[in-house]
Amino acid sequence: MPEGPELHFASLFVNRVCSGVVFSGAVEKSEVSKRPHVPFACDAYSISAVSRGKEVRLTLTPIKSETKSKVKEEENQTPMDVVFRFGMSGSFRFTAVDELPKHAHVRFYTKEDPQRVLSFVDTRRFGSWQHNATWQKDRGPCVMSEYESFRQNVLSNLSDKAFNRPICEALLNQKYFNGIGNYLRAEILYRMKIPPFVKARTVLEGLAAKNEDTKEVKVATANTNDFDSDGKRKVETKGLDILSLCHIVPLEVISLGEKGYEPEKGNYTELEAWFQCYGVNGMNSINDHNGRNIWFQGSPGPMAPKGSNASRTKRKIQKVENDYTDTKKAAKKEHTGSVSKGTHVQEASGTVKNQKGQRGTRRQKTRLDTQTHENKKPKTSKKHISAGPHTSRAKNTRRQMEPEGNITAKRIRRSQRLSSTAAF
Structure with a gap:
């Protein structure tokens, strides 16, 4: 947010760029701004500025014509003070008309060819202005000048x-x-x-x-x-x-x-x-x-x-300089290139990462752990009663892979259980 010194610099800037420059026409306001219009129009006028604390006052002073031609209605314009408060992002810019900043909400045009424009730029639109105004009454004396x-x-x-x-x-x-x-x-x-x-x-x-x-x-x-x-x-x-x-x-x-x-x-x-x-x-x-x-x-x-x-606290500018060095980029690229497509890498903490470095879901992690555990176990399983044509292909495959001796022993034990049940 602009503070006292920044508004002081703004007043110096306006006085420097507007020195000897003649402005003309009506003061314009951007269509998007909801702030009041500045009702000032004059064929020729000058601009000067002064700051006080967190306010800048522009003084628009009509320049009297030396000719005895008919005085236009707008030349009867009296001097006007416009007080600006910068909010979070306010500043003044002085540019060519075709280089007008995007967020220029108040515009003062010069009387020259090609035209230039002094504009109040406020990206976040927290700034404000008042015409025919004085310093805000509820603000105290300036810490710098008073x-x-x-x-x-x-x-x-x-x-x-x-x-x-x-x-x-x-x-x-x-x-x-x-x-x-x-x-x-x-x-x-x-x-x-x-x-x-x-x-x-x-x-x-x-x-x-x-x-x-x-x-x-x-x-x-x-x-x-x-x-x-x-x-x-x-x-x-x-x-x-x-x-x-x-x-x-x-x-x-x-x-x-x-x-x-x-x-x-x-x-x-x-x-x-x-x-x-x-x-x-x-x-x-x-x-x-x-x-x-x-x-x-x-x-x-x-x-x-x-x-x-x-x-x-760490400065953002230092984070940008330190986090993206060539050394870290090369290390990251080498680490990523060592992982083949479609494989997973398991960290020491137990988390799972895919090729892009993204953490896998809990279901993916569980599935990976289950597959690893099954690979370590002997290829044995209990024989289940057939469920008809809906029996899974995986169960049939496991039965076919079991040794013949294990299958015979299981059949004997099963027949013994059935006979003992029938005796009751």
């Missing part, structure tokens, strides 16, 4: 029931932590060595409402060149508290530059290399009470969901 207000907003409302919840869940409450998301909360708690399932109020009580210089923190974070042996950026947490890291850690992501998050190319290598906890091998993960996965190290804390077990 640090002092953010800190004061948290510490002056610790009596709120939101802080009765575990700290990992409180950090996702945008009323107090606007801009913090899933990967940021994991990194913040890991650096502070705070278990994720400790009551939020317990963690935050006693913190002083410090008036820190935000600009100094930004410069110090952006110019840090101190890395550990694993290539991870070191951060001195001495003298810092969890609210300070809610400001510093997102700025670290911003200091990576837009290479840390490139939705156009799907390249997240810079961001993944920066992670110290989120999705890193050896870290534990567990679902919180809202079903969101939280990564941590050590004990989860006393408020962890009952019946949940922490599991070791």
Whole structure:
């Protein structure tokens, strides 16, 4: 999910690609989207963007014509603000019209030939937008750009029931932590060595409402060149508290530059290399009470969901690289080629596999065991009373294969039993 730094990058992207570009016509909405239409149309207008926490605001500003021609009706359009929330997969793209992305739900067309289009792309459709809107009222100050207000907003409302919840869940409450998301909360708690399932109020009580210089923190974070042996950026947490890291850690992501998050190319290598906890091998993960996965190290804390077990985490990208090496492919091919068609291989565990490596059914396994057992037994069987023409061919075959002496002895014993029965 895009978090505060990603929406900041989105605003920078819009300002860069739209600088000096003139847009024209009506704003279009995709037919599949159920979100409201943006009622804006103008012969010439510009687009600028600004972010705040997990929101991006586009400002559509009409450009006045220098000629004294008749003013069209749409040129009376006043400036309009459109506020976007990215949901799980939102982003902005700027492409040629014939390269319009599949899930482009809001489109702004340029006034040029060939035309280009700025579009809001949302594959999963959890994103939203509102025209003639301001920042959402129930969202608190931005953890990155409004640090002092953010800190004061948290510490002056610790009596709120939101802080009765575990700290990992409180950090996702945008009323107090606007801009913090899933990967940021994991990194913040890991650096502070705070278990994720400790009551939020317990963690935050006693913190002083410090008036820190935000600009100094930004410069110090952006110019840090101190890395550990694993290539991870070191951060001195001495003298810092969890609210300070809610400001510093997102700025670290911003200091990576837009290479840390490139939705156009799907390249997240810079961001993944920066992670110290989120999705890193050896870290534990567990679902919180809202079903969101939280990564941590050590004990989860006393408020962890009952019946949940922490599991070791492995990055998906490493699984892809490690599971399909040429060595394993060659070994698998050699093993498969050694089994002839139509035969079965029995493993040490007692399971049965066919040529394709699929496990056989219980009936197939039983049949195989029975055949093996019969091959080891002597070829003897009891003589049964004939059942007429319906007697199976298998029984007749076994009788023919028995030694003559065994058949004679059986007939004698049978006649003795019949005679003793007749005496009664």
